[in-house]
Amino acid sequence: MINIGSLLNINNYFDSIIITDNRGIIEYYSNMRSDIYDLRQDEIIGKSILEIHPYLTQETSSIMRVLKDGRPIYDQIEYLTTKHGQNITNIYSTLPIVKEGKVVGAIDLARCVNENERQSIILTRSNNEKERLYQLNDIITKSPVMNEIKSKIMRIANTDSSVMIYGETGTGKELIAQSIHSYSYRNSNKFISQNCAAIPSNLLEGILFGTVKGSYTGAENRRGLFEVANGGTLFLDEINSMDINMQSKILKAIEEKKVTRIGGTEPIDTDIRIITALNEQPLSCVEQNTLREDLYYRLNVVQIDIPPLRxxxxxxxxxxxxxxxxxxxxxxxxxxxxxxxxxxxxxxxxxxxxxxxxxxxxxxxxxxxxxxxxxxxxxxxxxxxxxxxxxxxxxxxxxxxxxxxxxxxxxxxxxxxxxxxxxxxxxxxxxxxxxxxxxxxxxxxxxxx
Structure with missing residues (x-):
């Protein structure tokens, strides 16, 4: 997926652009440094990137690698020799073009630099790029139902609506949640995941909302996950395992878009997208009183049901x-x-x-x-x-x-x-x-x- 922020950043320095289809065939070429790059449009359009640069392979070509796994490549150094024997040092970034959950092409952007200059223009990477999250290409499937889920992810990714994911243990609920974040406009900010069943209820409030020093024995000034995820996505897994009283506090925090640390008095504004997951049918959880009905309706704006493997x-x-x-x-x-x-x-x-x-x-x-x-x-x-x-x-x-x-x-x-x-x-x-x-x-x- 193309990170728009990074693309605009790249726009400040690129000298050439190549856009290919999903086979690596060049469909668009722009050259802002004809004094350095000696390939013309009529020599390059309609040809494979491996044909233009015969010394590259499927494994060494950044375009072919991005087309294969859908992962963007940022700020890499490459050394090229033109057909006239001129040696060029480039910084390039290659990004996948994704449509309806499938990689349909790639964009390669490059700038010619000298050795003294190259360290000064390395692009700033987002948190999401430092630690790669799951994307649609990580959902390995031939199932029509799962492919529809992948299409649904693309349709809902850029909204702020809450999403509830239902699936049995091992079906890949976090994979779905991370993919939603990866294709959203929030993807340059944090994706924070918390399994609600893994934390005792008496500690969960402090973990989610934060603490103020002295509020209880051993408490320190610490941000909660709502604050840490600000601007990004907070994924709460097994939300039905959360204490019912804690659920009411979660509902209040979501409705008001504010949290107050334990022991604190000042509310803190938050801007996060909430994604939740359950391994039991959501309505059954409501009927069994393990999930508050009002919280269910607040969180279940969009529901994704992952079918079991069988x-x-x-x-x-x-x-x-x-x-x-x-x-x-x-x-x-x-x-x-x-x-x-x-x-x-x-x-x-x-x-x-x-x-x-x-x-x-x-x-x-x-x-x-x-x-x-x-x-x-x-x-x-x-x-x-x-x-x-x-x-x-x-x-x-x-x-x-x-x-x-x-x-x-x-x-x-x-x-x-x-x-x-x-x-x-x-x-x-x-x-x-x-x-x-x-x-x-x-x-x-x-x-x-």
């Missing part, structure tokens, strides 16, 4: 491939994919921990894997056991299966369980009280070898 099966395979690629790179391995049994498990398992559980299962498998494919033996025992019982219950209650089919299905599950919990075929055979030859026959029968 309801978007297309993402199970897509995310699995993504995590395998990620951990191949991170752990220097070359895992190809999943065995057929693991594919069946992944697509039929209920994933109560959602994306977080899937990621952790794959990372765990990478630590112990002994082949090019993730096998059942590489998975946590609880996962295989739960899945086995889940399938067994379904099959035993299936009225269309014959007795022979049900017995064979049950036998197959016993074999899988023995294999998963054993280091060798011989050990599995001993657990099943079978000879190795008998076990080998059964494994062949059920295609488990």
């Amino acid at each position: 309801e978007r099966s297309e993402d199970i395979t897509y995310l699995t491939d993504y995590f395998i690629s990620r951990y191949n790179s991170k752990m220097n391995k070359s895992i190809i994919g999943l065995s057929d049994e693991v594919k069946e498990l992944f697509l039929n398992y209920s994933w109560p921990g959602n994306i977080r559980e899937l990621r952790n299962v794959i990372e765990g498998a990478f630590n112990i894997i002994g082949s090019r494919y993730i096998q059942l033996r590489d998975l946590p025992h609880y996962l295989v056991s739960q899945f086995k019982n889940q399938l067994l219950n379904v099959e035993l209650n299936n009225q269309e299966m014959s007795l022979v089919e049900k017995v064979e299905s049950y036998e197959k599950r016993l074999l899988i369980n023995a294999l998963v919990s054993s280091e060798t075929i011989a050990e599995a055979a001993r657990k099943l009280k079978l000879s190795k030859q008998a076990l080998s026959y059964k494994l062949s029968k059920y295609n488990l070898k």
